[in-house]
Amino acid sequence: MAKLVQVAVAILIRPNGDYLLASRPDGKGWAGWWEFPGGKIETGESPEHALIRESQEELGITPTRIQPWIKRRYDYPATHDAEAKTVLLHFFFVSEWQGELQAREGQQFAWQHPQKLNVSPVLPANAPIMQALSLPSVYAISNVQKMGEHTFLQALRKQLDQGLQLLQIRELQLDESNLSQLSTKVLSLCAPYDCRCLLNSSPEQALQLGYQGVHLNSQRLMTMITKPDNLLTGASCHDAEQLQKAQDLKLDCALLSPVLPTSSHPEASGLGWEKFSEMLNGLEIPIYGLGGMRPEHVSQAQASGARGIAMQRAIWIQP
Ligand SMILES: Nc1nc2c([nH]c(=O)n2[C@H]2C[C@H](O)[C@@H](COP(=O)(O)OP(=O)(O)OP(=O)(O)O)O2)c(=O)[nH]1
Numbered sequence: 001m002a003k004l005v006q007v008a009v010a011i012l013i014r015p016n017g018d019y020l021l022a023s024r025p026d027g028k029g030w031a032g033w034w035e036f037p038g039g040k041i042e043t044g045e046s047p048e049h050a051l052i053r054e055s056q057e058e059l060g061i062t063p064t065r066i067q068p069w070i071k072r073r074y075d076y077p078a079t080h081d082a083e084a085k086t087v088l089l090h091f092f093f094v095s096e097w098q099g100e101l102q103a104r105e106g107q108q109f110a111w112q113h114p115q116k117l118n119v120s121p122v123l124p125a126n127a128p129i130m131q132a133l134s135l136p137s138v139y140a141i142s143n144v145q146k147m148g149e150h151t152f153l154q155a156l157r158k159q160l161d162q163g164l165q166l167l168q169i170r171e172l173q174l175d176e177s178n179l180s181q182l183s184t185k186v187l188s189l190c191a192p193y194d195c196r197c198l199l200n201s202s203p204e205q206a207l208q209l210g211y212q213g214v215h216l217n218s219q220r221l222m223t224m225i226t227k228p229d230n231l232l233t234g235a236s237c238h239d240a241e242q243l244q245k246a247q248d249l250k251l252d253c254a255l256l257s258p259v260l261p262t263s264s265h266p267e268a269s270g271l272g273w274e275k276f277s278e279m280l281n282g283l284e285i286p287i288y289g290l291g292g293m294r295p296e297h298v299s300q301a302q303a304s305g306a307r308g309i310a311m312q313r314a315i316w317i318q319p
């Protein structure tokens with residue numbers, strides 16, 4: 001059996017969202033491939049400790065703000081320059097550090113825009129990680145029905161100014177013509193910003209109304225045979241079977257709900273973080289927790305292996 005190697009991996013993130021990749025130096029297996037800085041966890045060492053030690057050894061910096069994220073297992077085949085092995089990668093976000101970056105192992109550095117990678121090839125185990133990083137940590141869901149259109153659009157503008165990047169329009173109460181009118185307003189408001197909009201409806205209607213994406217409810221998800229063409233596609237999931245379906249279709253993201261009790265579904269008790277985390281184990285597509293989420297839950301969701309959180313209420317309420 002191939003040996004299991006535990007690895008601490010540092011995703012250094014700048015305030016604008018760009019992250020650092022480094023090339024693997026000559027002399028190591030998979031030389032020339034791009035990876036996040038990091039390295040093997042020593043026997044008896046905690047992943048956090050390994051992360052700090054490797055950052056010092058490879059980059060000459062000391063992380064001061066660390067957020068645990070996904071753990072990912074991957075089987076590497078034997079190659080011309082490396083033996084077969086199974087890695088368990090412990091990914092961490094590092095958003096603050098002390099010291100200046102230095103290439104202490106002769107590696108090259110490249111800061112990457114999450115949606116426009118300009119180096120390759122990246123280590124194969126990282127493919128789903130890059131995919132997840134191309135989406136933001138917060139997914140907003142519209143709430144025109146409760147807030148009224150005027151108040152919602154005002155709150156949306158505020159969130160766009162603060163960097164909102166992913167929005168679902170979910171207004172099931174609207175007839176076709178009202179939905180079309182609202183869509184025109186929302187899409188033109190979002191156009192100057194770097195925010196992608198998904199319509200909770202059918203792929204056909206999303207395309208017809210000019211959305212970049214569609215969000216499938218769980219019923220629609222289960223009837224899909226392939227991922228809709230030319231649309232960023234998300235889906236709502238409430239159980240393991242639906243999550244698996246979203247993954248089999250290679251959707252861009254999925255919501256898992258309800259994580260916590262929520263006023264929109266008072267009858268449901270919520271999965272709780274432990275069960276939530278268990279259900280995400282082994283999934284490769286980016287997942288957002290939904291249900292009772294507030295902005296401060298992002299770190300808990302990420303520590304559970306999610307990309308982040310989705311909010312329909314708290315995001316529109318200004319502190
Ligand atoms: N650092 C890092 N390693 C990764 C990533 N993705 C991925 O599959 N790996 C794999 C490649 C290697 O098999 C393993 C890390 O081992 P490594 O050779 O970098 O370990 P190290 O820095 O401690 O170096 P060494 O001195 O032991 O050679 O994890 C990644 O993004 N960053």
Ligand SMILES: [Mg+2]
Nearest residue numbers: 037038039040
């Ligand atoms: Mg290394």
